[in-house]
Amino acid sequence: MGMTVGMVFLLWSMNVFMKAVGLANSSCSGVAFCGNVTIPYPFGIEPGCYIDDWFAIGCNHTLGSPKPFLRRLDLEVLDISLEGTLRVNYPMSWWCPMNETKNATRSAENVSLASSPFYFSKSRNIFIAMGCGNLALFRSSVGTIAGCMSVCDVKDTIPTNSSSCNGIDCCKSTIPSDLDVFTADITGKYGNFTGAKDCNYGSLVDQKWFEENLTNHFEVKTMSQVPVVLNWEINESLSSLVMKSKSSYSTCQLANGSSSLLGNMSATFTCTCDFGFEGNPYLVNGCQDIDECADPESCRFLDLQYRCVNILGGFDCLPDFDHKSRNKIIIIGISIGIGLLFLFVGGWWSYKVVKKRKDIKLKEKFFKRNGxxxxxxxxxxxxxxxxxxxxxxxxxxxxxxxxxxxxxxxxxxxxxxxxxxxxxxxxxxxxxxxxxxxxxxxxxxxxxxxxxxxxxxxxxxxxxxxxxxxxxxxxxxxxFIPNGTLSQYLHNQNEEFPATWDMRLRIATEVAGALFYLHSAASTPIYHRDIKTTNILLDDKYRAKVADFGTSRSIAIDQTHLTTTVQGTYGYLDPEYFQSSQFTEKSDVYSFGVVLVELLTGEKAISSTRTKECRSLATYFIHSMEENKLFDIIDARVMKDAKQEEIIAVANLAIMCLDLNGKKRPTMKEVTMQLEAVQTLQKTPNVQQNYEELEYVITEMHEQWDAVSTSTMSHVNSGVASSSGARPM
Known part of the structure; x- marks a missing residue:
């Protein structure tokens, strides 16, 4: 008794919760009417009130009384059952013999249900053929699947009051399962049909209607349409929509009987209310509890002292005790309820403790796995x-x-x-x-x-x-660094904060200072190994911030290089490192030299718009200077803001950084000092070279580039530098 009260309380609580979180279509009531036909969801008339276009119903008011039609199949609907069936008026097939006045005629083909959620019900329909000396064949897309023959009445007359279809002027046959298209082939080849003037008729028909509702089966010959029962199912592709809107007390199953709605998206399913509930399983709160106690016979088979108590999905027959006994039962029920409450609280606390321990263990597992x-x-x-x-x-x-x-x-x-x-x-x-x-x-x-x-x-x-x-x-x-990357700043127009020469020179000096710190001032030397404009961020004041240290390495103070799998970004990659796999601090200097050239020219490190031999910005820069075209490739903003001697000084510094011989490249400390000198207009010996001296350095470097650039490109294109641990170049 106490357990029953407790279960009722818990089930009531769950029902309230499910109703609170349930979904409902606020614009549709879930049921519509057309004439005297009820249209339940998933069928519907108004847009948004049916689950799929196949289930859309049109209500035709031009035929006298309103009549519902399946819009896509243009079949009149007679009634709809939520058990997965609906009856429709289906056209008869007929064949009329040739006579003296006209040739033989035949009706049009039947309506096809292929690709629709409907198919002809095997258990509810039969195939009939009406006529004298009739051979009726029932064909589908795979060939002849059924058929029957009828002979002529010996008197060659049609009975005026026939309630059977026994092979005389009428024959019938069963149909196969899952039928969605058929053709009735009706011909008069048997008996004395050649002299008959009547047409032959054949069709699927609702068996119950045909056998129980007709007083004379031959009335069918006067009808252009007859009732046919269709089965309907919902395609699994709509399962997520159904699961959101279906009743809490319903069950959906695939056509093969499985309760899983996952898998073959071409499968179909139907839903039914659970035992003890009735209504529409496709609607939120559509399945309502049946009040079994409304039937006075529910507990009649027991002692008269018992009374019926309705519960969700069923009912109980409880002893009908006197007032004192009832108070005891109430006290016992309350006590058991309190006990169950404590049990529930204790179970919840235990669950939380166990879950917390599992979470701790899971976090420890991830902590170890993530290094x-x-x-x-x-x-x-x-x-x-x-x-x-x-x-x-x-x-x-x-x-x-x-x-x-x-x-x-x-x-x-x-x-x-x-x-x-x-x-x-x-x-x-x-x-x-x-x-x-x-x-x-x-x-x-x-x-x-x-x-x-x-x-x-x-x-x-x-x-x-x-x-x-x-x-x-x-x-x-x-x-958080708010102003994106240096690459975006250089290559995307920024009218509010244009990339002036002063800002470019300051950014270059800041990046050089950061690399000088990494190489020489950090507790252990650090090689960045992927210096490029996309790894240089700009803060709110457009100050440079070097980022992305995923491939960086720290080394011992007395160590001069690292021997590693080649990693880096093509266009910034030190050719000497590419060939030897030995990364030194001068490899970072080379990459910085490419960044300097980007700041000077506004060009990208790799560009398909340049000639094949000059796709690399470093190669393009060296060739341009060799041809005395330095100022032809300098960014227009730089030409406008900077002095020529400043441009030449930074270009000279970039060339030294791009020297193919790493030993000849300056250190980041020297680079930083020279950039600071340019900033403060202090002419150090290294930045006071005239253009002729610069031309000499360019010529010497170009000879080295001619010998290496072609082989480097071929190696890159053939994938020599790639490895399982390398980043894309």
């Missing part, structure tokens, strides 16, 4: 903890900060992940980098970027604020 242990190990080698170097963010805080990683928050995408704009709880704007799923091959790169950035503290290097390793996809949190 947390490797990160701790590398940072601990510097006698610092992860917490002191970088902040470990909570995954929920970062999801909230980025609006669950909304696509509208995307700042950029690259080979290692996607960067989103976010706002922390304290109002600070940050950039959250959502890395791609880390595999063993990429794990070292990811951890490497965290370790290197945690050791860098420079105003012209993007600052790493922290990371989150406790979820499936690791996250890095950087300071």
């Amino acid at each position: 947390g242990l490797l990160l701790q190990q590398q940072l601990s080698s510097s006698d610092v903890t992860v917490e002191k170097m970088i902040k470990l963010f909570n995954s929920k805080d970062l999801e909230k900060a980025t609006d669950n990683f909304n696509v509208n928050r995307i700042l950029g995408q690259g080979g290692q992940g996607t960067v989103y704009k976010g706002m922390l709880i304290d109002g600070k704007i940050v950039a959250v980098k959502k890395s791609k799923v880390i595999d063993e091959g990429k794990l070292e790169e990811f951890v490497n970027e965290v370790v290197i950035l945690s050791q860098i503290n420079h105003r012209n290097v993007v600052k790493l604020l922290g990371c989150c390793l406790e979820i499936e996809v690791p996250l890095l949190v950087y300071e």
Whole structure:
């Protein structure tokens, strides 16, 4: 008894909850009427009130009383059942013999149900043929599938009152399953039909109507249409729509009987109200509880002291005790209810505890898989903890900060992940980098970027604020740099903040200073290995910030180079490193030289608009200077703002950075000093060269470029530099 009361309470609570979250079509009632025919959903008349165009009903008012029609098949609807059937008026097939006045005639083809959600019901229909000496064949797309023959009445007359179809002037046959198109081939070839003048008729027909509703079967011969029963089902492609709007107390099953609506999108399904409920299963709250207690016979078979109590989906027969017994039952029920409540609260608390433990274990698993242990190990080698170097963010805080990683928050995408704009709880704007799923091959790169950035503290290097390793996809949190990349700034017009010579020179000096810091002033030397304009960001005051340290490496102070798989971006890649696989600090200098040329010319590092041998900006720059065409390729804004001696000084510096012999390139310290000298108009010996001296350097370098550029291009095109660990060049 107590358990029953508790279950009633829980089921009532669930019903209220389901009604609260249920979906309903606010513009449709779920049922319509046309004449005396009820049209339930998923069928409907008004737009938006039917599940699919096949279920659209047209109500024709031009035929006297309103009559409903299936719009796409133009068949009159007689009635619709939510059990998956509907009756329609279907055209008869007929064949009239040739006589003295006219040739033989035949009716048009039947209506095809192919590709529709309808098919002819095998259990509800039969095939009949009316006529004397009749051979009726029933054909589908695969050939003849049924048929019957009738003989002529011995008196050669049609009975005036016949209630049977037994082969005399009338024959019938069953039909196969899943039939959606047929043709009735009716000919008069048997008996004494040649002298008959009547036409022969044949069609599918509702068996119950034909056998029970007609007093004379031969009345069919006077009809142009007869009732036929169609089965209907809903295509699985509409399953998501049905599952959103169906009743809470209904079950949907595929035509093969499975309750799973996942899989073959060409499958079909129907829905029914659960046991103890009735109504429309395709509507929210469409299935309502049946009040079995409305039937006085529900508990009649038991003792008269028992009474009927209706519950969701059924009923109970409870003893009808006196007032005192009823109070005891109420007390017991309340006690059991309180006990169940405590049991529920205890179970919920246990569930939360278990879930919390599982979440902790899952976070530990992700932390280990995302390189947390490797990160701790590398940072601990510097006698610092992860917490002191970088902040470990909570995954929920970062999801909230980025609006669950909304696509509208995307700042950029690259080979290692996607960067989103976010706002922390304290109002600070940050950039959250959502890395791609880390595999063993990429794990070292990811951890490497965290370790290197945690050791860098420079105003012209993007600052790493922290990371989150406790979820499936690791996250890095950087300071937000609002004005995009140097590449965007140079190659996209910005009328409000044009790329003036002073700004270009300042940005070049800031980037050079950052690289000088990485190479010489950091606690351990760091090679960036991917310097390019897309990895240089601009803050709110258009100050340069070097970013993307995924491929960077720190080395021992006494180490001169790294031997690695070639990685980098074509156009910025040091040819010497490409050939030897040995990366030195001068390889970063070469890449910076390409950036300097971009700042001078406004051209891209690689361009298909230039000739094949000059697609590389470095090659194009060297050739142009060799031909004394330096000022022909300088950006118009630079020509307008800068002095010629300043342009020549920076061009000379770029040429030295692009020297194919790495040993002849200046260090980043020397580059920084010369750029600062140009900025302050201090003429150092290195920047006071005249144009003739510059021409000598160009000629010497061009001879080196002629020997190397062709082979480098062929190697790149043939994929020599590619490897499983290399980034696209």
